[in-house]
Amino acid sequence: MNHETNTGVAAPILEVLGLRASISGKPILNGVDLVVRPGEVHAIMGRNGSGKSTLSNVVMGHPAYVVDGGEIRYQGRDLLRMDVTERARAGIFLAFQYPVAIPGVGVAQFLRSALRAMGREVPAREFRKQLSAAFADLGIPDSFATRHVNDGFSGGEKKRLEILQMLLLQPKLALLDETDSGLDIDALRTVAAGINRAIAQGVSVVLVTHYQRILEYVRPDHVHVFLDGRVAMSGGPELATQLESRGYEWVEADAVASQAVSA
Amino acid sequence: MTLQRFENEPAFLADLRADAAVRALDLPLPDRATHRFRFTEAAALLPGGACTRELLEAPVVAVDASFDVPDEAVAAGVRVLPFGQALASDLAARIGESLGEVSGMDDALLAANLAMFSAGAVVVVPDGARVEAPIVLRFRTGDGGRLSALRTLVLVGAQAKATVIEELDVPAGFGAAVTEVVLGPGATATHARLESGGPGGVAFTRAAYQVDRDASLQHVHILMPEGLVKVEAAPVIRGPGGRVEGLGMAFTAGRARADFRAVEDHAVGDSESRVTWRAVAADRSRSIFTGLLRIAPGAARSQAFEEARSLLLSKHAVAETIPELEILNHDVRCTHGAAVAPVDEEAVFFLRSRGLTRSDAYAMLVEGFVEPVLSGLPVAAMADRVRDRLRTALAAA
Ligand SMILES: Nc1ncnc2c1ncn2[C@@H]1O[C@H](COP(=O)(O)OP(=O)(O)OP(=O)(O)O)[C@@H](O)[C@H]1O
Numbered sequence A: 001m002n003h004e005t006n007t008g009v010a011a012p013i014l015e016v017l018g019l020r021a022s023i024s025g026k027p028i029l030n031g032v033d034l035v036v037r038p039g040e041v042h043a044i045m046g047r048n049g050s051g052k053s054t055l056s057n058v059v060m061g062h063p064a065y066v067v068d069g070g071e072i073r074y075q076g077r078d079l080l081r082m083d084v085t086e087r088a089r090a091g092i093f094l095a096f097q098y099p100v101a102i103p104g105v106g107v108a109q110f111l112r113s114a115l116r117a118m119g120r121e122v123p124a125r126e127f128r129k130q131l132s133a134a135f136a137d138l139g140i141p142d143s144f145a146t147r148h149v150n151d152g153f154s155g156g157e158k159k160r161l162e163i164l165q166m167l168l169l170q171p172k173l174a175l176l177d178e179t180d181s182g183l184d185i186d187a188l189r190t191v192a193a194g195i196n197r198a199i200a201q202g203v204s205v206v207l208v209t210h211y212q213r214i215l216e217y218v219r220p221d222h223v224h225v226f227l228d229g230r231v232a233m234s235g236g237p238e239l240a241t242q243l244e245s246r247g248y249e250w251v252e253a254d255a256v257a258s259q260a261v262s263a
Numbered sequence B: 001m002t003l004q005r006f007e008n009e010p011a012f013l014a015d016l017r018a019d020a021a022v023r024a025l026d027l028p029l030p031d032r033a034t035h036r037f038r039f040t041e042a043a044a045l046l047p048g049g050a051c052t053r054e055l056l057e058a059p060v061v062a063v064d065a066s067f068d069v070p071d072e073a074v075a076a077g078v079r080v081l082p083f084g085q086a087l088a089s090d091l092a093a094r095i096g097e098s099l100g101e102v103s104g105m106d107d108a109l110l111a112a113n114l115a116m117f118s119a120g121a122v123v124v125v126p127d128g129a130r131v132e133a134p135i136v137l138r139f140r141t142g143d144g145g146r147l148s149a150l151r152t153l154v155l156v157g158a159q160a161k162a163t164v165i166e167e168l169d170v171p172a173g174f175g176a177a178v179t180e181v182v183l184g185p186g187a188t189a190t191h192a193r194l195e196s197g198g199p200g201g202v203a204f205t206r207a208a209y210q211v212d213r214d215a216s217l218q219h220v221h222i223l224m225p226e227g228l229v230k231v232e233a234a235p236v237i238r239g240p241g242g243r244v245e246g247l248g249m250a251f252t253a254g255r256a257r258a259d260f261r262a263v264e265d266h267a268v269g270d271s272e273s274r275v276t277w278r279a280v281a282a283d284r285s286r287s288i289f290t291g292l293l294r295i296a297p298g299a300a301r302s303q304a305f306e307e308a309r310s311l312l313l314s315k316h317a318v319a320e321t322i323p324e325l326e327i328l329n330h331d332v333r334c335t336h337g338a339a340v341a342p343v344d345e346e347a348v349f350f351l352r353s354r355g356l357t358r359s360d361a362y363a364m365l366v367e368g369f370v371e372p373v374l375s376g377l378p379v380a381a382m383a384d385r386v387r388d389r390l391r392t393a394l395a396a397a
């Protein structure tokens, strides 16, 4: 019998174990460990270039990254054996740090295709109702239905649309890569409310952010600090506040110290 | 030489054919040194690779033709007839005035077409007749090794309005189709050509247009060959206030080749032309666009715009996208843009992360890429046909 079930701790939805990955022959992830249990919210912070987006991309299955070692398990399955489409259909969602424009493809058309791809085809009328409600929730004007996906959108509009996609596609695990960056105060609240709605529905969240501010709206269960392609420090919500005042040198010094101890 | 192809051809046609035949045999077949044929030499477009007496005298090759003429057009007095019947009708004199005048017979291919065409259509839209529903002319060439030569003449009267769609299918062998369209003063016309064909099909087509004062032409070319097509669109704006919109795309896969050339000729000023082209090339196919904007010395205040983009779906596919300018007046506005790019793999990743399969992601990106053309097509059914073809081809890939 499963030990974890016995103790009442749910089996992880995502397990990243000793993950190493590179791009164009350049190692970026140097042994990432991260365990996310169903319904948990994990925040990942860390310097520019420390590998946060790389981790999100590798979990989603971006073909440009090469996994050099370690493993990723999703609901107990070997994620590395699944392609991007399979991962999406199994319930993994990535909100892109830099959402991609799809010229010539209308937002409504795109969303309907995505729903269909997920096996959730809805009649046209119902879809329009759903979409209109989702637009309203995220403060997106209805006129966006016929605009081309992310084409000429402002930074904030793109981020709202990412969250709208998450809410519509109803994933089990959402990787939100700096979805809070570049948002004005109102947009931040709207987007945070969207994320909280997903969390309330049981979605597990990995939230990559540079700012303590979003964490005032979306309460993380765990906070991790990335350093040179690894999780250098983990803690509770208080870690985000400490980081804000003490900066990343503190984490760096601490990491060096703990390495010295373990050596 | 026996050049007659229809029963009781009028004398003017016999003379025209005889002249054309002499030119077809005398003029050298343009090779790649000729600018217009630098990507596809003329010899590739003829059976046996040469323009010979046997070719010109070859027996008629059957062409399946069917026309859709909307009631609205009939009621407005529009005439749509197979070419042979039109020659035998009261329209003969009008045909005589225009046939060969718009497209010319400056090279052996055009001359050969005039000398030997044996099928086609004549469309006459009377002055002031305004018809919204499209007139559709479908042609399908027969017989493997030989050349089917077609000719279409469209006369759109002053202040008249019409849409003529020509569908040409060359399943195998050789097809050549020359269309001449004359727009009277103030006329509004769309001429669209949809070309398809089998892997063994070779087609040469040319659509030449004459645009009178205040007339407005839309020319549309959709090329979806599996073999080889060389296609030309050549409008000449002859009256001030004339406007031309050229819209088109090519989709090629396998080893198909599409070579499209547009020449927007501003013979007079106060005129406008705008060309939008999209090419999508998959597998080992080749897609060529050359677009010449020509502004005559006296054509002041002309405006000419051209935008051509090509999308490569495979690293073995090739696209040439080449704008050309011949601007002989300074008081004009011209812009042109050309680009060739592979599929944006970040976009593919983005779409796949939303659950789409790789081929669905490609299909969506390709449809988005050609959207500026599809959204401008005169009838929605044409866009649907293009989408169907794209989806089938991309699903198979
Ligand atoms: N295609 C690539 N070729 C080479 N290096 C790359 C490539 N893509 C990313 N990198 C490098 O990988 C490192 C990690 O990048 P990543 O985007 O994961 O950082 P990040 O932690 O998300 O940073 P930020 O906070 O700025 O978003 C960076 O040094 C980046 O330059």
Ligand SMILES: [Mg+2]
Binding pocket: A052, A053, A054, A097, A177, A178
């Ligand atoms: Mg990043």
